[in-house]
Amino acid sequence: MTHVLDDLDARGLLAHTTDADALRAALDDGPITYYVGFDPTAPSLHVGNLLQLLTARRLQLAGHRPLILVGGSTGLIGDPKQSGERVMNSPETVASWVERIRAQVEQFVSFEGDNAATVVNNLDWTSQINTIDFLRDIGKHFPVNRMLARDVVSSRLESGISYTEFSYVLLQSLDFLELYRRHGCVLQTGGSDQWGNLTAGVELIRRSDGGKAHALATPLITKADGTKFGKTESGTIWLDPELMSPYAFHQAWIQAEDAKVGEYLKQFTFVPVDEVDALMAEHAEAPGRRVPQRRLARELTTLVHGEAEADAAELAATALFGRGELSDLPESTLAAALAGAGVAELDGTATITDALVAAGLSDSRSAARRAVTEGGAYVNNVRVDDPEQTLAVTPALHGSWIVLRRGKRQIAGVKLPA
Known part of the structure; x- marks a missing residue:
């Protein structure tokens, strides 16, 4: 059986460890207790948090015990950002x-x-901790010069950083110490942007209790151009279906770049590494089929939203782009899919030209008419050839929805009065 550290390494999930040999020995002598934390600075977790949860699951599958920390206190402050001071929530x-x-x-x-x-x-x-005890028992173990040397702090010194955010590292380190004392926790995992906080907790356990603990950081997940992964044109990839529909979530993974999809499959799914390599070999032979992207989207939508929502997202994608029956889509799935693409509210007297412009599929009436006359416009997956045809000619889906498509991949919706 593959050692969990070797599996993490093969999946590109090991950016830093405090002492790889000592951590391996601890895991071999285990099972150990480990933790990963999440601050509630938004109403939902996002794709970056998902990577940490899946890493925690990999360690649990290897026989180790996870503590999942939700930061009711650290969430009141927030980890310092490079861009500036956080807005404190109530x-x-x-x-x-x-x-x-x-x-x-x-x-x-x-x-x-x-x-x-x-x-x-x-x-x-x-x-339960008063200020004097916190400063005496925790603050005394943190040299200010080392705190100032942290990248995020040094980058904020000129623009300004509050004492609140400056001292965040003390609170996160206290978490590790408390979990070490209460649960025998000896490993904290997190993203590489948290490395300073992770190692500070390891050091606090050593200084305060003379204990031995470990830290493991995963790399930041990036796009092919090196920018941070997890944002789409419409915003953050959220896990909450109220903030991002399962269809939009599915589409975010379908759009994964060819250069990165293999990495994402290894890092975000439990597909065996050799199977991912086989998928990528197949992709090299026929990239247009987007086999690894479809597998990635299927695996993650099922994991986050369930098999039924994954089925619905696949059905919607097939139907919206002309390869399936739009009438088979439940109204809720159709509405969610079109919401991500854009919806114009019109009545049945609007022409196809009006609709293409209103929905953002054409930037002018002349461009819209040209798209129709050249055979590149579709209403409910039926090609139209008259730019002055009204929407009333086409039976609306569920009584009020029209799907517009320009070319193969540009879609939008029209919502008619009920």
């Missing part, structure tokens, strides 16, 4: 987000068996 807002995120994380780890997961909230211990 305690009531953060508390509500804690519960939403708690429900999300519970999808990805098992709460059964000898190594069942536990969800913890750091507000449980930070709310």
Whole structure:
């Protein structure tokens, strides 16, 4: 059986470890208890958080016990950002987000068996500590010169950083110390942008309790041009279906770049590495079929939203682009799919030309008429040849929806009055 560290390495998930040999020995002597934390600075987790949850799941499948921390206290402050000071959310807002995120994380780890997961909230211990004890017992272990040397802090010194954000590292390190004391936790995982916080917790355990702990960081996931992955044209790739529909989530992965899709399959799914390599070999022979992209989208939509939503997303994608029956789509799936593409509200007297412009598929009436006369415009997957044809001619889907398509891949919707 492949060692979990070797599997993480083969999947490109090892960016840093404090001491690889010592960590391997600890895992071999295990099972160990480890943790990963999430701050509720938004009402949902996103794709970057998903990578951490899947890493936690890989360690659990190897027999180790996960603690999933939801930061009810650190979420009130927020980790420093390169771009500037965070806006602080109210305690009531953060508390509500804690519960939403708690429900999300519970999808990805098992709460059964000898190594069942536990969800913890750091507000449980930070709310019990007074300021004097915190400064005496925790603050004394943090040399200011080392805190100033952290990349995010040094980059903010000129523009300004509050003491609140400056001291965030103390709170996250306290989390590791408390989990070490309460649960015997000896490993923290996180993204490489958290490396300073991770190692600070390891050092605090050594300085305060003389204990031995470890840190493991995954790399930042990037696009082919080196920019951070996780954003689409419409915004962040959220896990909450209220913020991003399962169809839009599915489409975000379908659009994965050829140069990166193999990496994403290894990092975000449980598909065996040799099977990913076989998929990429097939892709090299027939890139137009987008086999690895379809597998990636299927695996992740099923993982995050369930098999039924993955089926619906695939059906919608097939139908919207002319390879399936639009009438087979439930109205909720059709509406969610078109919402991501853009929807214009018109009535049945509007012409195809009007609709193409209103929906953003053509930037002028002349361009819209040209698209129609050249055979590149479709209404509910039926090609139209009269730019002055009204929408009323085509029976609306579910009584009020029209799907417009220009060419093979540009779609939008029209919502008619009920």
